[in-house]
Structures are given as structure tokens and as C-alpha cells.
Amino acid sequence: MALNPSLPLQALAELLPGLLSQAQVLAGVFDADDRLVWANAAFCEALAVVPGSHPTWAEMMRHCHATQRGTVINTDDFEAWLASAASRRGKLPYRQFETDLHDGRWILMTETVDERGWMLCLGSDVSDLARDHRELRVARDQAQRASLVDALTGMGNRSFVMTQLSQRLAGRLDTPLCVVMADLDHFKQINDSVGHAGGDAVLCDFARLLQQGIRRVDVCGRMGGEEFMAVLEGLSLSEAEQVMQRVLASVRASRPLASHPELSYRVSMGLAQAAPGEPAASLISRADAALYQAKRQGRDRCVLA
Structure with a gap:
């Protein structure tokens, strides 16, 4: 970092908020729980945030979609869109993407995430730049997202x-x-009793609960069928187990089908902590072995490798 020695770091820290407050660039800071802790006037105006409020990113997007202000969200299934967007948000140290606003502007956004999970969001109005190439870039971005997103759960x-x-x-x-490997218990029986559409709704319900139960910096995804995986970084084995126990509790309380209010479901999990230098295949194999041990022990539990 280049810093003029005549300007102490403390003085720079005092100057930056004032400068960013006056800037036309959108600037916002989110904490590790994805809650907005600071934003300048340009950010609040563009994304329909009440100045001085501190919504989560998900709450911001819900407000944009409900009021047709701020970010344009073109979807027939908002919850699936939210799950898909959240699955990518904050997973890389730096990310750049384009977004539309309801007022007609086209914004180039960047996300910079530090090791604690705090995020700096900056946005610049690029409405007048290279419009003729925009459709190609949008198509490219959509294709890239589709290659990394599970079509059912988002x-x-x-x-x-x-x-x-x-x-x-x-x-x-x-x-x-x-690493956590998770598998829905007796999923075939769910499909047999409520049909495949009902089974799909249960899979989507678990995807939502798993994603809500972990931090923004963590990663989760659907491996296929009724099997899911989560990657929790910076947590000890016991801390990761506590997170998964909370997810299991939310699953037990869930009733995902309004047409079948009596229907509940359960999930088994295997949890393993990476050893120094351990490759991904070995780590997953140990988590898988713990998962099958959870099945043998009666299901509806998390077993440590």
C-alpha cells in the first residue's frame, strides 16, 4: 500500500468516509453476516435503501423486488433467484458484474471481501459505455452462471x-x-408419498435452510439427487458441528408442503476437518464415511469423522 508519510494512517481513515460520502460512485460496506453497516448517499439512492438503516443484503433485494426500485430482478421465482445469487455472493476475494436499475441505469459493481468476511461494494454508472457489446456480455455471464448453478434449488x-x-x-x-456431506433420509419414501413435485419442494426447502444456516463466506451446493455438501472455513470441528446441529434443528421444525402440513423430513450428515495437505478427494471420502455412519446409527444426526 502506498501512503504519503506526511499523512498519518489515522488521518486517512478520518478523510475517507467524508470523501466517499460525497462521491457519485456507489459505496457500501457489509459485515460478515451480510448486513449493511455503512453506505454513501449514491448507494442508498440507487438501491432504494433508507439512509441510516442497516438491512441485510437479502432484505435489500426483497425490498427492490417488492417495490420495483433499485436492482432489476427478472424472475418468476424470487426465492430461487435469491438462493442462486446468495450462493455466489462473497465467495471470492474479488468479483465484478453488471446490474440494471429500475431507473434505467446500468451499473458495474465490484465486491471485495477480506479475510474476516467483510465486503466493500463499489458501483459505477456505465450506462453510456459500449452498449453494443452489452448483450454479448450478459449472455456470457448468464452461461457462466448456468454452468455453476443447480437448476432445481438455485x-x-x-x-x-x-x-x-x-x-x-x-x-x-x-x-x-x-466439509459436511448431507443426505436426506428416506427420500424415496417422500417421492412415493407426495410425488416428485413434492420431493423437489423438499429438496428446495433443505437447500434454503442449509444456506440460511451457514455464513456468507461459507459454500454449499447440491452434489446430485438428495445429497448436498457444505464447506466451512475458519471453524473448528466442534464449531462446525454446532452450525450443523442448528441446521438439523431447523429441518426438524420445517413443514415444506402447505398441501401436506403433516409432512416433515430428516437429514443425516457427516463432518470432517481437513488435515494439513489433505487433498479434496480424501477429505470428502472421510466426510462421506461419517455420513454413512450417521445412517447406520439411526439417521437424523451429524457424525464427526
């Missing part, structure tokens, strides 16, 4: 979560990293 697919796991294993030093 969360990351196997390719996405496996890539994230490999990158995090390669980049970590002394930071603990845990």
Missing part, C-alpha cells in the same frame, strides 16, 4: 462447490476447514 452445483473446495484447500495456511 444453489451452487457439484462443479461450483468442488472448485470452491479445491481453491480453499490450496489457499489456506493454518486456517481450519471443514
